[in-house]
Amino acid sequence: MENWTAWPAREALSGVGVPRRRQVMTWGVRGVLAALVLWGALRNGSFHGWGYAALAAGFLACAAAVRGYYLTTLARRLRPSLALVGVLLGVGVAAQLAGQHTPAAVLWGGSVVIAVERLPLLHALGVSAVAMGAYALASTEQPLVLMGTVVALPFIGYALRLDEEARGAGFRLLAQERAARRAEAESAALAERARIAREIHDVLAHSLSAQMVHLEAARLLIERGEDPQRVLERVVAARGMAREGLAETRQALSALRGEMTPVEEFLRESAAGEGARLEVTGEPRGLPAEAGLAVRRVAQEALTNVRKHAPGAPVEMRFTYLEGWVELWVRDRGARGASGELGAAGAGYGLLGMRERAELLGGTLEAGPAGSGEEGFVVHLRVPA
Helix, strand or coil: CCCCCCCCCHHHHHCCCCCHHHHHHHHHHHHHHHHHHHHHHHCCCCCCCHHHHHHHHHHHHHHHHHHHHHHHHHCCCHHHHHHHHHHHHHHHHHHHHCCCHHHHHHHHHHHHHHHHHHCCHHHHHHHHHHHHHHHHHHCCCCHHHHHHHHHHHHHHHHHHHHHHHHHHHHHHHHHHHHHHHHHHHHHHHHHHHHHHHHHHHHHHHHHHHHHHHHHHHHHHHHHHCCCHHHHHHHHHHHHHHHHHHHHHHHHHHHHHCCCCCCHHHHHHHHHHHHCCEEEEECCCCCCCHHHHHHHHHHHHHHHHHHHHHCCCCCEEEEEEEECCEEEEEEEECCCCCCCCCCCCCCCCCCHHHHHHHHHHCCCEEEEEECCCCCCCEEEEEEEEC
16 A cells, blocks of 8 residues: 655665666656757747846756755655745746746646655645646646646656656665675675584594693603603603694595595595494485584594494494485494493594584484493484485
8 A cells, every 4th residue: 555655765766776778868858858948938039138047047946956856855855855846836837927838837747747756645746736736727728638738747757656666676675685695695604614613623622632631641740750651651642642633633624625535435444444344325425514524523433432442342334325314323342331421432522522513413413332231332323414
């Protein structure tokens, strides 16, 4: 429903996004109307002497009023806008009193068009009534022509108003789309930063903390004057942790650059390195980067925990492609009663952190001792992919 007291949208009033050809056409029409006014005023030779000065003053007053009207309507200032339209109507009355009917008719008709185009409709109809009333009183046209003119001019203004509103709405949608794209890009950047932060945390947190433990122990041993061999063992362990952390950091950087080997190949290499048995089922396909990273990290953590807490135990791995999902099972046949605390292993990246990673992807990670009466530990990852 049309709001009779509402202004057109600012985008419509500003003319933003108007094509160059449309601007040229608009200025051409304005030029023709101005030429028509001047021609109508000069064709009958009724101006002499100071009359030309009056004509020039009236023309400049109209040009200034039109310019000011477009600025005040852009600022949505009603009273100044109505006052400037009143200037045009007044100059039209003066022209009619001077016997210049054509310029007066052009000024009155133009006032109707620009009022309906840019003012709230309630006030635009008031301006139209005054202008068309003056035109009807001064006109010598046939009643049918007069009626057609009185009806057509407001419709022309309203058509221009609708066209400007449509263009303004299109520009607003374009601006909203651009804002949405910027927000999407910012969101993607934040998500990427969060992914990098998780990678740095997963890779370095344990490695550095473990090195600190070994180095602190070495310091205490030195202060107590303990056997140098025990100090050396601690230093060697810290060096090993540093070497592992460096290798894992390089892997993480390669993953962030997208320079990752396929998941199956990674699992086969990892299984071969630990002497584990790997089974792959389902239709192989490429995995999203986050899902592939989750599978790699969980496999690394599970195998590291086996090496730390059940050395030499047989290990079985199964990787399955499902519709919309992938699953990874890692099970060892270690000693009965092995600890089931997720974070207690203190190796690799921490299964607790891996569970959080899986949940962020919309998946799950379960880890704990095998079923009743069985030995070993089971890790089960399921993530969408």
